[in-house]
Amino acid sequence: MRILIADDHDLLRDTLVAFLGASDGFEIGTAASFPEACTRIREDEAYDLVLLDYKMPGMQGLDSLREAMEMAGGQRVALISGQATREIAEQALELGAAGFVPKTLPAKSLVNAVRFMAMGEKYAPIDFMTQVDNSDSPALAQKLTPRELDVLKGLGQGFSNKEIARDLGLTEPTIKLHMKTLYRKLEVSNRTQAALAAREAGVF
Secondary structure, rough: EEEEEEEEOOHHHHHHHHHHHOOOOOOEEEEHHHHHHHHHHHHOOOOOEEEEEOOOOOOOOOHHHHHHHHHOOOOOEEEEEEEOOHHHHHHHHHOOOOEEEEEOOOHHHHHHHHHHHHOOOOOOHHHHOOOOOHHHHHHHHHOHHHHHHHHHHHOOOOOHHHHHHHHOOOOOHHHHHHHHHHHHHHHOOOOHHHHHHHHHHHOO
């Protein structure tokens, strides 16, 4: 199995290479930035799985995930992160990512997760995906990512998707994805209902 590990932290990247390289059947490539990962995807023999660090240089969140998945006719791409939230993991899976891997995962579990995804399955650790945020913020805000709150705030100010995308430096398709997620979490069906629900819940 050919795996590309794209992460800007040398120690973590080298550790992953060591653990995966010690397992039978893995051929590993590496990159330290999203542009470098794109070059490897374009120029190297096809990879069975591409692991992208959510916060490495050049990475524009879910937009870059989508871009990597569409390159060279499409390949299996998964996110690895020590900072991304459960909501981001959910959105990545909704976009069609092969999985989401927290950097806190034990080495043996990580190897098994990579093998699982490279074989065509989806992976996300149950304990991470079911964790509860116990902060003191409003109950509704606990359900939303910081980015979703930004989108919701723009929606509450009456901005269009295009205007919200411009203000947040995102693309309109990404804003539409956030809107879809917001409607589901708020249990509403349109923009007006979403804004009212947010105000009533004291989100802003």
